[in-house]
Amino acid sequence: MRLTNLPVEFKKARPVLQRIEKAGYQAYFVGGSVRDTIIGVPIHDVDITSSAYPQEIKQLFPRTVDTGIKHGTVMVLYHGHGYEITTFRTESGYQDYRRPDHVTFVRSLPKDLKRRDFTINALAMRENGEVTDLFDGLGDIKRKVIKAVGNPDRRFHEDALRMMRAVRFASKLDFKIEPKTLEAIKKYSFLLTKIAIERVHSEFVKMMMGLKPRMGLDYMIETNLYRYVPEFKDQLDALKRISKIPHLKLTNECQVWSLISYEFGLNRHQINHLLRQWKSADKVIDDTITTTRTLRAIHDHKLTPIVIFKAGLTRLMDANHLAILLGFGDQDADLKKQFKQIPIARKNQLKINGGILIKGHILAPGPKLGQVINQLELMVINRQIPNQEPALLTAAKKLSK
Template sequence: MIVEQIPSEFQQALPVLKTIQDNGFEAYFVGGSVRDTILGLPIHDVDIATSAYPAEVKALFKKTVDTGIEHGTVMVIDHGEGYEVTTFRTESGYQDYRRPDKVTFVRSLADDLKRRDLTINALAMNMNGEIVDLFGGLDDLKNHLIRAVGVPAERYHEDALRMMRTVRFASKLDFAIDPITEKAIAENAPLLAKIAVERIHEEWVKLLQGRNIKRGVQAFIDTGLYQYCPGLKDYRAELAQLLALPAIKLTSEEAVWTLITTLCELDDSQVSRLLRQWKSSREIIHNTLKARVALRALRQQQLDALMLYQTGLPLLLVANQVAAFFKNQVDETALRTQYEKLPIKSKRELVLTGNDLLKAKIITPGPWMGQILNTLEVEVVQGKVANQTAALMGRACELAKQSD
């Protein structure tokens, strides 16, 4: 196969390939960028593999960065763009099921490609657009099939995270998983427990953001991988609900966790604990908890002005996206309009401050001042008082008298 129209991302990197080839070495585009080009999908990172050893690569270019030189990777800087150039290599001795004990640089593209995880990721493309396919990856792309390179069990023993990558790609591309490959995942699922949570986390979130999450989730459950992920072992039935829900795309990690924790009927403390187990950031935990409150309001048709204000537009959109799974989604344009009509979007927009209250001698410093400002904030949002100095001063006086 020859790619007739080489995407601009590759064209910009062609000088790097040409420099390497002009000096007697082989060089190819490899990995996901080649796969996505064939599928007509957007390209992200352009990776290059070469028969040149790291020191040889560095000698060919004026500016390089040793981003992973122990594994053969050198970042080549060309016209302000950085390209990872990795030497063909073989790997051996995966005692921890995560990383090779030994990396050996080789001159053979075939030896390099056969260590890769999936056939659709073991494709290479030369500077003329010709595809090198040694393991049937092109046929698998045509047939919408996810299949491990070589013997699946060997690939998963080399790096157990590849099992999560397999089910994630089923979701991302809406491809079926080859039965032999899926059987190998089921047989080796316990190895996932040896993988760092952070690495599993990335694959899990991507799985739930795929084109057809049902494919990935079905395999995730059927193979038993869920049993070796933090906090999910006892929630098979709840996870299975994803298979019966409408096919709506999730676009953020907050949306993923809002959906999962709602299906599992977790309370806020359980949500916080689960997300800490998954090594989620404090911001993600905070945002998920807020989105869950808005989701409940949407599902109960109780999304009032105060809820809009307290949630904020970004998390309102997250909650509304998840609400679609429960058929409680509202029109997004109407939701945005409703939010934009709020009198204020944050407390900073109140025209009255604590200093104003002190100068007017309405109240002395203390906890009541904060409580009065909080009340004014809520009442402005609810439309009970106008966000105008005179109106707020008058209402503040009433509140101050009540506090006496």
């Protein structure tokens, strides 16, 4: 098979492959970029594999970075772009169920493709668009199937994260997992505990933001993978509820965790605990707590100006998106109108601050100062006083006593 009308990402990288080939080595585009181009999914970057060893690549290009030279990967800097080039290799010994203990560089493309996870990812393409398919990956793309390369037991025992990648690809591409591959995931699901949670976290969020997150969740439940991720083991009923939400579509990580937190029935402390277990970023935790609180307010018809102010427009829209999915949301336009009607949208819009209160000898630095500022905010939001400095100073004097 030969692909034509290749995406611009391939065209920009073509001279890199041509230079490698001109020096007598083989070079191919490989993996997800080839797969997605065949499927018709937009790509954002390309991976390159070559028979040239890392030192040979470095001799061919004046500007390189050793991004993973131990495993055969060198980044070539070419015309403002960075291209990671990995030497053909074989792998052996996976004591940590994630990374090989031994990597051997080889000159054989078939040996390299044989070590890859799924047939749809074991596709290599020359710079002219000619595709090498040794494991019927093209056929599996047509059949919309996720199938392990070779023995699925061996693939998952080598790298247990591949099990999460399988359900992620099923969600992303709307593909089914091939029966033998699925059985192997069921057999080795417990090995997921061997994988760093940061890696599992990345795959899970991508799965939930995929084309068919319900399918991904169903596979996690069917294979018992859900039992081996933090805080999910005792939440089977909630996970099943999520997997039954019609037209489930999540567009950011905050929506993912807010939906989970809402369906799990978590309070702010429990949300914090859950996301700390998943090694989430502090901002994600804060945004999830805010969005979940706002989602509950929408459900309970308690979306007050204070709640809207504390949410901010972005989190308000995230919460309403989830509320619509769950069947009790409002019109986005109505909520945006309510947001615009709040006297202040952000803390820094208050016409007074701590510095003014200190300078006017109304309050000294300390906890009381922050408490008064917060009270003034609430009074302005609830239209008890106008957002004007004279009125705020008068109110601050009363509150300071």
